[in-house]
Amino acid sequence: MMAASAFIYTGPEFGQKNEAIQQLKQKHLKTFGSVDEYSFYASETKLNDIFSLLQNGSLFSAGRFAIIKNAEVIKKKEDIALVAEWVAIAKKDPSSCVVFVSDENAVDKKLSNLVPKENQKIFWELFENQKEAFVRNFFKSMGLDIETDAIEAVLDMVENNTEAIKRNCERFAYLFPKGSSISQENIEDVLVHTREESAFTLFDALAEANQNETERLDSALTILQNILQSKSRAGIQIIAGLTYSFRKLRTWQELHKNTRPSDFDLKIKGFSSKRAQTQYRKAGSLWTAEDVVLILALLSKTDMELRSANVALEETLMTSLVYGIHTKRDFYA
Structure with a gap:
């Protein structure tokens, strides 16, 4: 059985993946007016507890939107059965939307078989020229120019996904006046001293x-x-x-x-x-x-x-x- 309320988003490009999730959430909010939002890790919370919460509904919101991360760990027969049961319910009552998310390129086939192919997407890592263009355009959106060597420094020092690039580079808008040209030395000085450990x-x-x-x-x-x-x-x-x-x-x-x-x-x-x-x-x-x-x-x-x-x-x-x-x-x- 399939439901339009189930989605699978996988792959290492966190930024585009999260943007797509936000678009789904906004669409669900527009449809139901008010939505309760949840975020779980499949490795931490039992699926039975997640789906029980979604099926019980809410006194204050017409819809529910849940993100289930680490979806690659959903493999056990009993867990697949729980997903299948929820999908059958969601087909009749689409007020709950669930997005199964994984940083891997794929989830278990038994899980993907429960979700329409058109609701599944792999967010691949960008090509090198796409990353360079993304960095240049992101700095441009902040009113800053950036030298080619500086772009290479960003890509050498930051995780190569658009979310990490944005998170690490948005601080330049507060440190340099608009119209500034950011050099490799500027990149190294800022990112080395303000690096977020993870x-x-x-x-x-x-x-x-x-x-x-x-x-x-x-x-x-x-x-x-x-x-x-x-x-x-x-x-x-x-x-x-x-x-x-x-x-x-x-x-x-x-x-x-x-x-x-x-x-x-x-x-x-x-x-x-x-x-x-x-x-x-x-x-x-x-x-x-x-x-x-x-x-x-x-x-x-x-x-x-x-x-x-x-x-x-x-x-x-x-x-x-x-x-x-x-x-x-x-x-x-």
Whole structure:
């Protein structure tokens, strides 16, 4: 059974994906006038609880709009059955809209079979020339010019998706008067000193093969501390980001296992940018395919421990996780 109220949005281009979700939400709001909004992680909240909430309705809103992230983990027979049951209900009562979201390129086929093909979209990473044009146009929209070398610096220092580029570059509108021409030196000065730490910068630090082991570990632990101190209960979000990064490393290793991948193969797997290729080439020199399997198991184990542990243990568990990923000592003991 299929329902127009179910959507699947996947892929690594977070900015365009989030814009599409916002457009869906606005369309749903226009249809029903008032809408309750929800956001869940499939890895954290039981689907039964999510769909029960959506089916119970609201005294104050005519519609409901839910985003279910990490949808790639929806694979179990009982979970697919719950989705199928909700889809059947939503076909008769479209007041609830659910968007299944994943940073992977696809979700389980059993899940995608429940959603109309026209309601599914993969948001691919932009080509290099598209990223360069996006950066130039974004600065132009803020009344700023940007030099070619500066564009390259942005793409070298920032995650290569439009959401991250906007988030990191919008501050230039407050730091420079309109009409300014932004140089490579300006980019480096601002982004280095105001960089927002995340699971992705933590992965970068862990994978920095140009540093020695002590430097890599010190850098990674410093970033971890900064994240934990700035955000409450950040451990689970960090694990989600690291899991995504190591799954991507596994994909990189599979692409290079027996052959040299084409530019097209690299693009559809999310490695079209020079930055991503350099990043995962470095990571691949530090961890073997066997290491990655064990790291993913360690991430899953730590995730479960965090969910059942007292918040006071978060720093200890996360520090042990980073140390284990770095040294591999936990897996081979």
